[in-house]
Amino acid sequence: MLGEKRIRGIAERVLAASEADETEVVIFGLEERLTRFANNFIHQNVAETNVAAVVRVALGKRVGTATTNDLSDVGLERAVEQATAAARLSPEDPDYPGLPEPTPVEPVEAFDERTAAYTPADRARDVGAICRQAEAKGVTASGAFRTSVHEFAVANSHGLFAYHPTTIADLTTVVMADDSAGYAAGASWKVEEVDGVGLGAEAIERALRGRNPQPLEPGTYPVVLEAYAVADIVAFITQMAGAMLVSEGRSWMTGRQGERLMSPLISIWDDGRDPAGWPLPFDFEGMPRRRVDIVREGVVGEPVYDRRWARKEGKTSTGHALPLSNPLSPWLSGGAAGPLPLHPVMGAGEHAVEEMIASVSRGLYVTRFHYTRMVHPRDAVITGMTRDGTFLIEDGEITVPVKNLRFTQSYVEALASVEMVGRVLRRQRTGLGILRAPALKLSAFRFTGATTF
Amino acid sequence: MKEWTDLALDTARAKGATYADIRIVHRRVQQVSVRNGAVDLLAEHETVGFGVRVVADGAWGFSSSSRLTREEVQRVAAEAVAIAQASATVGKEPVDLGPPEVHVDTYRTPFEIDPFGVSLEEKLALLLAADEAMRRVKGVRVARGNLVAQRERKTFASTEGSYIEQEITEVGGGIVAYAVDETEIQQRSYPNSFGRDQRTGGWEIVQAMDLPGNAERIASEAVALLTADPCPCEVTTLILGPTQLALQVHESCGHPTELDRVLGAEAAYAGTSFLTPDKLGAFRYGSPVVNLTADATVPGGLGTFGYDDEGVPAQRVPLVREGIFVGYLTSRETAVQLAKMRGEDPERARSGGAMRASGWNRIPLIRMTNINLEPGEWTFDDLIADTEHGIYMETNRSWSIDDKRLNFQFGTEIAYEIRHGRMVRLLKNAIYTGITPEFWGSCDAVCNVDHWRVWGTPNCGKGQPGQVAHVGHGVAPARFRNVQVGVMVN
C-alpha cells in the first residue's frame, strides 16, 4: 500500500507535467489476494500488486484520456502527453462540464488493519475449515475467498484532492453433492464479519437438502427468493438507474418518475457513505457521494447523476461519476456508461424467510439466479436460470428439491408483486461496491423453461 | 528481459519451487468511441507488469506486480512460493505437469497496416462519418461507434528452459444504433453486437468493415424494428446468421469443452459441464454435419497465437467429429489428469495449448482459442430457398445458459420470417431456446466455405478474480429443425 503521501506525490507529478487548461488524475491502488478452492482443496491462489493512474486533460472543451501503471516520471509524462495529444484532436465536447473546484468530502472509515494484514495462511485456514466440513458430510466444496486493500484518489488542477484507503473481504462458496448443490456468500470491509465456517455450513445444508431433485413443469408460481436471488434483481434495477440510460430511453425508469410501479413494501436506494456497506465517500470526479432514493415505497424516484448529466438536465451531481476507464478491471468498456450506483440497498422488511415459506400454499423457494441477461430494457425483462438450491413449497413447507428452471420475467413486475420483505439484509460484493438485499416473497414469477439437473 | 526472468526463476527455485514460470507483459490499447456526434472517449491505455507462477510443496502459487524492479521481482517470486506453501496445507494430489515443454522461439501476428500508425484523426473521422449517417435516419435516438487497437508484447520463461517472446496485434470496431418510441426500444449493431468485432491483424480489418457504408442500413433496420411484428411463439425451423451462430458455438461448445471446468475448477463461479469424461469418444453431441474444432492457428482469429501462456505451441484440436464428442480444450495439468482417469500413459499426455491469461496480473486458465464450426456444403441462397417455413435470426442481443451448459436461451436483434423459400417479414424481439445436444442434433445444414469466416468475441468472462479473454469463432450460417422460438409475451 502506498499511503496518502506517496499517492499525493504521484498526483502532483502528473499535474506538474501537464500544460493543459485543466488536468485530472484518478489513482487506483490495489493489493488483491484471492484463494480459490474446488473439490475440497485449494487449486488456485493468487496475489496482485498494482497502482494505475487515469489522466484526463482538457484544452478548453476538448478532452483526452490516458491510463498507465508505469509510475516513473517518464511513464507519467508519456500519459500526460498522450492525453494532451488526444485532446488536441478531439472536437469540442459541448457537454463537457469542466473539472470541479475543491469540494469538501466528509471521510468515512472503511479500513480494517486485520483485513489488510490477512495472510495466505489465514485464508488457507478458513478455506480448509470449509473443505473439512464438506468432506465430513461427503460433499465437495468450491469457492473463493479474497482479502484486498484498495486506495482511491482523485486530484485536479483546481486543487481538488480526495483520498480513501479501504479494505474488503469477500467469500463465495458452492457445495456439490452427486445431483445437487448449495450456495452461500458474504462480504464486508472487515474480514471478521465474513464467517467462512458459517457460510460453508449454510451451503452444505442446502446441497444436502437438494439431493434427488424432481422435474417441475415451468409456469407461473409464487416464490420465496433468498437474498442471493434478490441481489440480482437489485443489481439490474439499479444498473439502469443512471441519468444517461434514463435520458436515452434505455431504462425502466424512463418517463415513469413519480409513478407507483412496485409494491409499497419496496424501497431501493444508493448510499456510498453507509459503513454497513463498502463506503467510498467520493466519486471519480472527487464529488461527495449523496444518498439517492431510486424507489421510495414503490414509487419511482431519481436516477443518479455525475456532473455532465447534472449539467445537461439542470440538476446537481449526486456523486456517481464512474471512472472513464477502470484500469484494474479487465473489461475495457466501449465508452462511458454514464453515472451509475455502486452501493445499492433494498430496504429490509419485517419477515423471517420461514414466515414467507409458511405463507405459500404451492410455490418455489429459490436460492440464487445464474447467468441472468437483459432480454428487453423497457420493463427490465430478464432471463436466467435458478441454481444451487431450488425447492418446491407445499402447504407452507419445503417438500422436495426441484430441477433448475429458466425464467423470463420483468424484474419491475416482479417487484410489483412483492408481498413480504425479509428483515435481514445480506451483503454481496459487486465490483467496486457491496450490494445489500433482503429475501422476498412474490405472488408470481414466470418460469419459461427447465433443464435436466 | 532475460535478467528479470532469470532473477524470478532463480529466486523461486531458491525458495523451494519445483516448477516456476514468469510472464512479463506490456499491453497498449488505443480506444476511440463516439456517441451522437461527440467524442465519448479518446484514450490510450498502457499496462505493464509481471506474474510469477510456481509449484511448491506440490501446490500452485501465483503473485504479480506492476513494478519491474530487482527488489520487487525477488519479493513477488518469494511471495508466489509462500502462497503455494499455504495452498499445500489444503492440498490433494501433487500437481503433475506431465512431460516438460521446452521451446525457445519468437512469434508475432501478421498485419498489413499498423493500427498504431494510423492517425487518431483518421479513426475519429471514420466513426463520426458513420455516426452522422446513422443519425440522419429519423427515429434514431442514440448512435455509437467504437474502435480499438491493441498490441501485447509478452515474454514467457520457465524453469524447464523455455523462453518465448510474442507480439499480438488486434484491431476491432463496430457501430450501433438505438431507436426509441413511446413503448419500444430497438437496437442494431454492425458488424457484431457488444460494441465491435475484433481480429488479430491490422487497420485493414476496419477498412474492410466499411462502417460508414453500413451505417444507414443498420439505423434504418433499428427504426423498422420499432413497428415490426413480434417473433411468434412456436416450434419451427431456425436459420442462424453468422454472428449469432458464433455465440451459439461459444456458449454451447466452447465453454463446456474446457477441461478445467469439466473437472470442477469453476464450479463455484461459472459452473461445470455436461460433457463429462465418460462421454469422450462416445457421446452424440450433434448431427453428422456438425464438426467443431479448436484452432489457435487460423490466420486472423482473435484466439490465434504462437504459444499459450504456459508455453505450449498453438494447435488444431478436434472437439466434435461428425457429431461425436471427441476432444477437450486442455492445459498441461488437466491433460495429465485426463490421461490418468482414462488409464492412459500420463508421460505421453500433452496439452492442447489452451491456457491463456488476460494479463500479467492473472494466472492462465483454460480458454477458448478459435472454436470453429467447420463449413458444410450449402450456399446461403439455396438454404433459404430450401426452407418451407422458418425464421432467420442474426446478431445477439441477450444470452443465457445454465451452469452445465445445457439449457440455453438467446435473443437476437433482428429476425425474418421465411415462407416458401423466401424471407418475407421482419420480426422483432426474437428469442430461441433449447437443450445443447438436442439443438446440435437437429442441425441439418451448414453453409459452405464461401460463407465461412472467423468472428471475434472480445468479452469472454471466466475465473476469480475475473478475466476477460479474446476468443474467435469461425462459422457459416446453419439450419436447425424443430426449435422453440418466441418465449417472451410481447
Ligand SMILES: [Zn+2]
Ligand atoms: Zn465466454
